[in-house]
Amino acid sequence: MPDKRDTQYLTMKKLKLLLCTIALGLVPWLGMAADAPPPAVAETAAAVTNAVAAVAEAPAAPAADPAATLKIGMDTMWVLLCGALVFWMNAGFACVESGMCQQKNTANILAKNFVVFACASLSYYFIGWGLMFGDGSDWVGTEGIFMLKGEDNSPATGDAYKGVYSSINWTGVPLYAKFFFQLVFAGTAATIVSGAVAERIKFGSFVLFSFVLVAFMYPVTGHWIWGGGFLADMGFYDFAGSTVVHSMGGWAALAGVIVLGPRAGKYLANGKVHPFPGHSLALSTIGVFILWLGWFGFNPGSTMGVGDGSAMAHVFVTTNTAAVAGIISAMITAWLLLGKPDLSMILNGCLAGLVAITAPCAFVSVGASIVIGLIAGVLVVLSVLFFDKMKIDDPVGALSVHLANGVWGTLALGLFADAKISKAVSGFEVTGGMSQLMIQLKGVLAVAAFTFIISFIVWYVLKATIGIRVTAEEEQEGLDIGEHGNEAYPDFVINNK
Amino acid sequence: MPDKRDTQYLTMKKLKLLLCTIALGLVPWLGMAADAPPPAVAETAAAVTNAVAAVAEAPAAPAADPAATLKIGMDTMWVLLCGALVFWMNAGFACVESGMCQQKNTANILAKNFVVFACASLSYYFIGWGLMFGDGSDWVGTEGIFMLKGEDNSPATGDAYKGVYSSINWTGVPLYAKFFFQLVFAGTAATIVSGAVAERIKFGSFVLFSFVLVAFMYPVTGHWIWGGGFLADMGFYDFAGSTVVHSMGGWAALAGVIVLGPRAGKYLANGKVHPFPGHSLALSTIGVFILWLGWFGFNPGSTMGVGDGSAMAHVFVTTNTAAVAGIISAMITAWLLLGKPDLSMILNGCLAGLVAITAPCAFVSVGASIVIGLIAGVLVVLSVLFFDKMKIDDPVGALSVHLANGVWGTLALGLFADAKISKAVSGFEVTGGMSQLMIQLKGVLAVAAFTFIISFIVWYVLKATIGIRVTAEEEQEGLDIGEHGNEAYPDFVINNK
Amino acid sequence: MPDKRDTQYLTMKKLKLLLCTIALGLVPWLGMAADAPPPAVAETAAAVTNAVAAVAEAPAAPAADPAATLKIGMDTMWVLLCGALVFWMNAGFACVESGMCQQKNTANILAKNFVVFACASLSYYFIGWGLMFGDGSDWVGTEGIFMLKGEDNSPATGDAYKGVYSSINWTGVPLYAKFFFQLVFAGTAATIVSGAVAERIKFGSFVLFSFVLVAFMYPVTGHWIWGGGFLADMGFYDFAGSTVVHSMGGWAALAGVIVLGPRAGKYLANGKVHPFPGHSLALSTIGVFILWLGWFGFNPGSTMGVGDGSAMAHVFVTTNTAAVAGIISAMITAWLLLGKPDLSMILNGCLAGLVAITAPCAFVSVGASIVIGLIAGVLVVLSVLFFDKMKIDDPVGALSVHLANGVWGTLALGLFADAKISKAVSGFEVTGGMSQLMIQLKGVLAVAAFTFIISFIVWYVLKATIGIRVTAEEEQEGLDIGEHGNEAYPDFVINNK
Amino acid sequence: MKKIEAVIKPFKLDEVKEALTAIGVLGMTVTEVKGFGRQKGHTEIYRGSEYTVEFLPKIKLELVVADSMTAPAVEAILKAAKTGKIGDGKVFVMPIDNIIRIRTDETGEQAV
């Protein structure tokens, strides 16, 4: 094949094929774009180009009261900047995952992390958002499900709100701000899968799975919890997504890992584990710092409004404290169990604390956040050892971080929530009763069952049709060359193992 | 030379020379600093050191109305934080460019990216800002051109504004906030050049060119468009700089590449292209993520005010959508044309989408932003192939990303702008007429002609005087050792090719 | 040892030991958490889970006036986002320091930078904050010293404030926002030490020292200056911490370097210096960009409130200008003295400018900030050469950056402060008198004496007890394997030197 | 004494090492090399341009053995390194005059 083509990339035939494809792709959008009414009536843009700023008339209601407009502006700034921080987590996942994989699969993992957010953005725009936040049944949104095209008068809130996305009408920001913030969360869920199935999955199949996950699976369980579905009705709480995002992504990943099987040579005949050390701890460490920073958008941003600042500040501190507690306890656990404070475990400990505090961050005291983080750090180390014992091969520890600690964090809310912090909910520590814990458990199980089963089926269908695993030779040689024709570090001499 | 000096760095003579140089450099600043009236009369600083906060009296007007002060504060916060994000793009360019160059030139490229922003900061402060935003003719600013020393009562806006920077009086933030935000844009334009001329340019000559670009060339064309010059009068629109920043930088780069010639060995006698693969796709990928994040300051920040949040939110979504559409279409194009989804092309696709949406982001619908991004992704791939066919050697694809797509984005505004989104302007898709498109085209051509010709002359003069290209041996050995005496990765064994 | 354990990590005995440790660790927190009253009475959290947002009643005072609530919200957003940027500097330090060390010590340095912030977070929460900001004597805080548990009605300010942290009652944000912002500063001080003692210090001893530094040493000198102590009373100014953070950390580092001694082989018998080049200039450069970005939180964020935006904007510009002046002058100095513009020196020049402008950023004109940065850039180069001449071995230049320029910046305030910029203070350039300079000098000396002496004692005690230096073999082989059992880049072939 | 050099496929290193230690070989030295031979390289793409990487990663093993060990060692290598696919590599046997152990100054077969 290479010799035939050489530098003759552009045979006439291929060019035609390409142009047709693109033309076909464009026509519908052009149509859409043309007849689409602008979703937000108040959409304005200060024209930078000259002094005659061309601002469309602002809608009557908010403009009447300058303080109200200020508040909307401020809340929007907060939501968008926090959304940008969550977007930034994509870079963190790319670094953590590629750093924890072998050098020969680096370009592939980077490409996966990069492309998955593109898929997520489009599929969440076209269909996911509506299924998640559209009005509808207890199970799924049914109104306004395509392209945010449902009626909506955001930033109106509460009773003033008229539209079909009423489950998210409690925050007074424009529809597109809500959308962007929720979109970056959806992207995170898809990215979790990428690490667990790394170093052996076909690029194309992964892209397809991600598309399905963000278009259908994530929005459905998301609807149950954040979209006014049956779990929300039941009193299930998950502030920023320990379950909506993290354990959900974790279950999808677990199904993938099981269908895919371990990397060749990971589990030896003699029962020993043969580790494939990640090719750059520097990359992984930068990645965890990026994620940690991003989490200051993820958790505090989930207030989706500034209020009097106290909730934001509280969440900043609980988020940070759980992370550092996770670092300390993972470090000590690794030191005791493995003899040395293994950096890869310390990094996982930090992420574990962050995942665990995601659900309860706004509902628990700082003291409780320390306990939650400490337990998360121990849990993640034991969980890594456990999954290896089960021969469930997860190159980056995604299951231990996101699944195990997503579950733990969701349950922790049932233990430590305190109505003195937020009136919403109290847990075992305050009430002495198990009722909230049971509700949290039901939520965890419902999401687990749905996500795991559907994921399993989707992975299985992909396996049976286009295949999900690269050939043994490609796995041996590395997916960079096989899937992308790339070499990540061509100027460096590489250890041949 | 090395043997003579050894560790005897500090001969008396050199020390004297150094001290004189510094003294000479300092005297004028000391003078300036001493007699400079503080540019913003209301400049305050909460003294952190003790409870007696020492705040200078606030000016009467804004303080009268707490909501007005809140609004100024909020807008300033927005502009500064977005400015910080745009500043952050320097790190992105450094990563993308160094990742896409050979290991032996890494320190040189990093140094260039690092120093170019320093040059830009000083030259824009001393002269560039005034030429761009000072009142004056249709062609260039003539008032207040040195060091922001013109009269100015920012944050007053519109008619209340009294001063010489009236073209930017539509945003109600302090002068220094305006300056900082515009400065980071100027820095971006200069950085674009650095990638295209990489791996063979002399460090000193590049620094000089950057200085000229930011002090004179960028401000002049910027004045035409954002400083109330003839293109602004004509109704030319460019929201955040597809042309002001990106295609402008691209033309300067193209002139440089032509005067400089290709890297030795890039274009073989048999007509084939010999690629020099970049030394770290990980670095490049991190860089693109950084740039993408920075673009959430670049585009939405160009509102230079929070308003009711809707414009910011709209721009966030169109910016993101164009980027992901660029990723998808570049990936598909590469897959079809080259046989595999080459990561370096996917990365360029993302940047192409971002550059293209920069001009129209606030004026077009989300549907249109998808179309713009899809076309950008195809364009960037074809453009890379085209420039290689023309033997125009651009190691990082800066021309394909910034020039080709800067032009495309500027024209796209003339196609897709929709007064329903922003009252300012409508394009072909709405009006069915070509008038806006023609205006956009004129703007593109005017900037192209000016920038390309002046750049060509500057490059040529540099070539004829101090020289712009390193010796063939230095190019072979790498610029790190030749220009800086540095080795970027001394502990790693490097492939010798 | 390895052969005995093998994959049998979890002997029953170890498991028990671990569980006991954790249990012991948890019991007290559980207790604390249970009886802890929520520190901020107004703490609220918008419940994302369903439409019935569960918001605790807001306290009467602020809610009465929507503009007041808006202001608190806005200031909190500013403080938290700037705090997040300062947090991000941890990533910058990790990159700069690991990039400037040898490849064989990479994991160790990354682990140190990662863990030190965890230690800082906990020790500042448990004890440091109270010692620093609690009401008390001129020397140290004595009220509310544990876990922010003192009385406090933030965000009330000035006379309305009732509580024990009155030295920081000038900013109207919730207590936890104040705490988070101060915490990230404390973390920075501890991180400075890590670079100077790199490549030879025992991991455990470093962790212990960091704990002591953040729990006791940093808060005490911090109390003197920012906590209403004797230096604040004297009229000593330090806007964002040239002395509170940087020179303080520098003195602690200097004591460490002296007690520890140079790396084996650094200073040769013949009087020459044998450099150990850092293993990745790319990593270092990214790190400096990260730090520079973080400084836009560090300095402008130290306003701890938005006000009318002018102070923030002013600080943005002076911070940036000093950094770029440092780059330019360090580059020229290196070019003149060493013959080439060494990238590692350019990077240090940037950091030097940033450290130097930290104290005076809000008090001096932009012109003065250029002078301060220019001098910083020269100073850092000379300082690196000086410390090497003194055989004081600082692998990353932390002493030259943070100590030398922390001192310079603090004094520069006494030279260039101008009451036209901020009413608080004027220096030599305006008054022609030396009084402010003398006050600044006294502050520098007081902090130096206290920090250096206590640090020396603590390092000495650690050396005499558990030891602070790894064995010669471990130093030779690298601390990654010795301290962590890790290899940072296992897939790359490494130069054996 | 003979020096045996073997160029093998990288992922076979562990098996070859074990085969050699099994027959009593106590020391060997390993180098990362690139091989050019009948086995063709692969095509890579970089920003639209294809190029062929003709040098493939291989491992070179060097071991000095007593004369009596030469045949068994070669045998062991051949058996462990064979996949039967092109590119399996070569074994070279060459003469050697002397070998000295640095630590002890022992020479000849003592030093192997």
Added chain:
Amino acid sequence: MKKIEAVIKPFKLDEVKEALTAIGVLGMTVTEVKGFGRQKGHTEIYRGSEYTVEFLPKIKLELVVADSMTAPAVEAILKAAKTGKIGDGKVFVMPIDNIIRIRTDETGEQAV
């Protein structure tokens, strides 16, 4: 059979490889090495301290050829690798007892 080892300048590798394949050499093995010789190293700077890098990057080529190919192969290498500047490198020719192709167990000239 002979073993030819050549230490050459890195950027000459492609030319040398082509010269050798042109005369019918089918296989060779390449190693990244550092050379010390008459060609002096260069001075680098790191944070103000200069140091001399005395070991320069070179490429070592190893090929085993039939006796009849020895002279032409050496000739080809000499011609292709020469720049005439100091540091061009060396060619060593040394005896070899045997060569075996792992894939097929062929020995001697068959296996080259």
Added chain:
Amino acid sequence: MKKIEAVIKPFKLDEVKEALTAIGVLGMTVTEVKGFGRQKGHTEIYRGSEYTVEFLPKIKLELVVADSMTAPAVEAILKAAKTGKIGDGKVFVMPIDNIIRIRTDETGEQAV
């Protein structure tokens, strides 16, 4: 002429190089290698799993010397490279037929 190959501990390279230049050796070639021998490797940990790294970093020195230089050169290496601890490495001496300097086409002892 003889070819001397020495496998030594990496940090001894400078001392060995100086010892050799002191006795008049003008050129040598150095390779990064991994050694397997009596010196045992070390255990590393990665995400909870231990593994033993059995191949330790070593430096291989190659130098061709005139016959008369062989003994002094070996002597110099032995002295400079010795630490007395296990893993110090080996010196091999082997025959060589010819050596050619690429730059000048000089052969034999002229070319060393």
